[in-house]
Amino acid sequence: MKIDFRPIILAGGSGTRFWPRSRKARAKQVLALDGERTMIQRTVDRLAPLASPEDVWVITNDLLSGTICGQLDVVPDEHVVCEPAARNTAPAVGLAAFLIEKLNPEAVIGIFPADHVIGNQPEFIRVIEQAVNLAAAGENMVVLGVTPTRPETGYGYIETGEKIGEGVARVRRFTEKPNQERAEEFLAAGNYHWNSGIFIWSARTIANAIREHLPETAPLLEKIANAYGTPEFREVFAALYPQCENISVDYAVLEPRSAKGESRSSLYCLPANFGWNDLGSWAALFEHSHEIKANLDEHGNVTEASGSLAIEAHDNYVYTPQKFVALVGVKDLVVVETEDAVLITSRHHSQDVGKVVKELAAQGRKDLI
Structure with missing residues (x-):
């Protein structure tokens, strides 16, 4: 049955x-x-x-x-x-x-x-x-x-x-x-x-x-x-x-x-x-992208952008789909751009991004949350 x-x-x-x-x-x-x-x-x-x-x-x-x-x-x-x-x-x-x-x-x-x-x-x-x-x-x-x-x-x-x-x-x-x-x-x-x-x-x-x-x-x-x-x-x-x-x-x-x-x-x-x-953070998405080799360059950077260039830059996650991005001398960063906001943090602090939302809510910035 x-x-x-x-x-x-x-x-x-x-x-x-x-x-x-x-x-x-x-x-x-x-x-x-x-x-x-x-x-x-x-x-x-x-x-x-x-x-x-x-x-x-x-x-x-x-x-x-x-x-x-x-x-x-x-x-x-x-x-x-x-x-x-x-x-x-x-x-x-x-x-x-x-x-x-x-x-x-x-x-x-x-x-x-x-x-x-x-x-x-x-x-x-x-x-x-x-x-x-x-x-x-x-x-x-x-x-x-x-x-x-x-x-x-x-x-x-x-x-x-x-x-x-x-x-x-x-x-x-x-x-x-x-x-x-x-x-x-x-x-x-x-x-x-x-x-x-x-x-x-x-x-x-x-x-x-x-x-x-x-x-x-x-x-x-x-x-x-x-x-x-x-x-x-x-x-x-x-x-x-x-x-x-x-x-x-x-x-x-x-x-x-x-x-x-x-x-x-x-x-x-x-x-x-x-x-x-469970893709619980930007760092988790970075690691998952490495596993499936998506948007990955030879320096370990994961970049979803309208073109990119990396010079002495390693293991960064960047999402700027409408812009060209250049990475110079940086590592372990997370950079995410939308129409109305930009996030810059380190991969090691990506679990704390939720704190941004709490602070924006406390400030009454409903337009950003």
């Missing part, structure tokens, strides 16, 4: 670390950062062998919904659900779970951030199919963990325990972004994985988990789901969703489940070794 698989794409983020290209109404997920297709288009593209576009749902916001509907003409507009307020991933996942549970409680839903890059498509399909089968076999929750290649402090980690099958291990615990010392310990231990943010579970399993772990938020989400498709939906959504707890699904559900103990949690990790990258 074919498993009913429904992908849920989370596309509500603002992508502040990609300022100035990324803005509230033009966030990272609707940009084409490393090719012709935008990040969310590529997300839907890679899911095509697994599910019909009619079964794809997108959780986003009003600022992005028009652009997303235009870019995803294969996905039904009514499946693009706009959050009236940002409430992190647990309410978004819970709402999707209650919506799908009404259609088919046995359906397996996959949670996919809209801004990931996947290098090995066949391996991605194989792992997702394995995860879907595992999730459909009971009240199992499946998380995909990436084998770490460096002591990264910007990702959450999954500690795994007993191996129970082909690549499948039980989850012991989740750890949020560690400091450098702990990240080095995790890398050396060999049983820690980066949390990819990709989760697979049945609609009933995650809906019941939301009911258990978010008892005040769950009734609000169920009322919203019950109103879906009625004339009152937008009013109910706008009134109730902002009352939901602002919390990630990792904190709300996965950490409490793992705390039950490895043998009782029904929480499993599959290795996501399919060239995963």
Whole structure:
């Protein structure tokens, strides 16, 4: 019997670390950062062998919904659900779970951030199919963990325990972004994985988990789901969703489940070794461009410009698509130009670009955010 698989794409983020290209109404997920297709288009593209576009749902916001509907003409507009307020991933996942549970409680839903890059498509399909089968076999929750290649402090980690099958291990615990010392310990231990943010579970399993772990938020989400498709939906959504707890699904559900103990949690990790990258910063895009050898010169510079020249310049990232750029005697810089702004930073400080957006907001510069 074919498993009913429904992908849920989370596309509500603002992508502040990609300022100035990324803005509230033009966030990272609707940009084409490393090719012709935008990040969310590529997300839907890679899911095509697994599910019909009619079964794809997108959780986003009003600022992005028009652009997303235009870019995803294969996905039904009514499946693009706009959050009236940002409430992190647990309410978004819970709402999707209650919506799908009404259609088919046995359906397996996959949670996919809209801004990931996947290098090995066949391996991605194989792992997702394995995860879907595992999730459909009971009240199992499946998380995909990436084998770490460096002591990264910007990702959450999954500690795994007993191996129970082909690549499948039980989850012991989740750890949020560690400091450098702990990240080095995790890398050396060999049983820690980066949390990819990709989760697979049945609609009933995650809906019941939301009911258990978010008892005040769950009734609000169920009322919203019950109103879906009625004339009152937008009013109910706008009134109730902002009352939901602002919390990630990792904190709300996965950490409490793992705390039950490895043998009782029904929480499993599959290795996501399919060239995963979440492109979380300009430095990450620089590294990804090196991997795929895009816009790369012999000095390690990644330049997307109307012509370029590098003299004793190394390992810079430059985006000036309408201008010729000359690099002289500089290294490890990030330079990004748009019509109304220019960003200049170092690759090592690219994680801090979000601070620019916070400062602009404090100054009331809505025109720049």
